[in-house]
Amino acid sequence: MATHHDHDYNTTGEIPKPQTKAIWRTFIILVGLTAVEFLFAFTMDAGTLRNAIFIILTIFKAFYIVGEFMHLKHETKALIWSVLIPMALVAWLMVALIAEGSYYFESVTNYFK
């Protein structure tokens, strides 16, 4: 019986060779982008410009993870958009509320002195 099982697994024919070039390329890109982030974290003074660089690099990393690892780049256009449009709205909400946070801080510190 046990041999029968082993036989089952081996009757699938030739197993094709792995196609992992794109995977390792994506890995190298992700590690590289993280290294660049650290370079900026230690060589550049904190400020809006540095934060903008961090956010742009993060978006690049997200693109490679979602596009290559999660395979979204190769799905149909309808699926791509039905994931991306809600996420774009969340990103907008984030920008809007952070702006509100600054405003809220201003009001609390300046108007109620």
Next chain:
Amino acid sequence: MSTSTTLEAPNTGTWDGGNEPMKASYGKLMMWFFLLSDAFTFGAFLIVYGLSRHKHLPYTGEPEAFTFSTEWWPIPEKVFNAFPGLHGVDLPLAFVALMTMILILSSVTMVLAVEAGHRMDKNDVQKWLLWTILFGATFLGCQAWEWTHFITGDDTGMLLADGTRVFGANLTLNQYGPPLFADLFFFITGFHGTHVLSGVVLLIMIFINTVNGVYHKRGHYEMVEKVGLYWHFVDLVWVFVFTFFYLI
């Protein structure tokens, strides 16, 4: 005694699951939309973090002269600068960098398992799933250490106005700055850690199924792909947590 596997005839009718909207199977679509809803939750956490941070005073002086105070939001380099086994050494963000690397590596081994599944290569699927489980568990261990350090605090602590010193952080008092900073640290990294934990549990389940040949008999390794989507999402969330919590 012979073991026979009976495969059910595939459902091909339009209302029987034979119709695949957007050319993705039911299971994969549901995983995508679950992840989308999960992204909203994490988005909400990060939005609250941004809002809270912007209603606190940022530290504008020289980074070298920085001391922990409830007056301003802490600089992450000064909070996360410890490394296991290297007590008292100032290594800003080094441990977090290591954790990020471990998670990216686990994502790579996961996608390699999915790729092996496409080729019906049972041994390769097993091998890469095992690596992914290992990296996932290592990440959880790292996070446990980081939390312990965050809760117990460093040697200096923070000097309060009444002359006492506080060490470490809990939900109401924290040596690194405003209590909200610690609260958000616990919520955001904790919620991410919960996802990693459930991801590891799912990985162990599909690893056992792979070893037992469940997917091989089924004729496809799509379950590995679905759990893979979940696992990559955990990595994706970490990329954002890393940027917004540790870098900015």
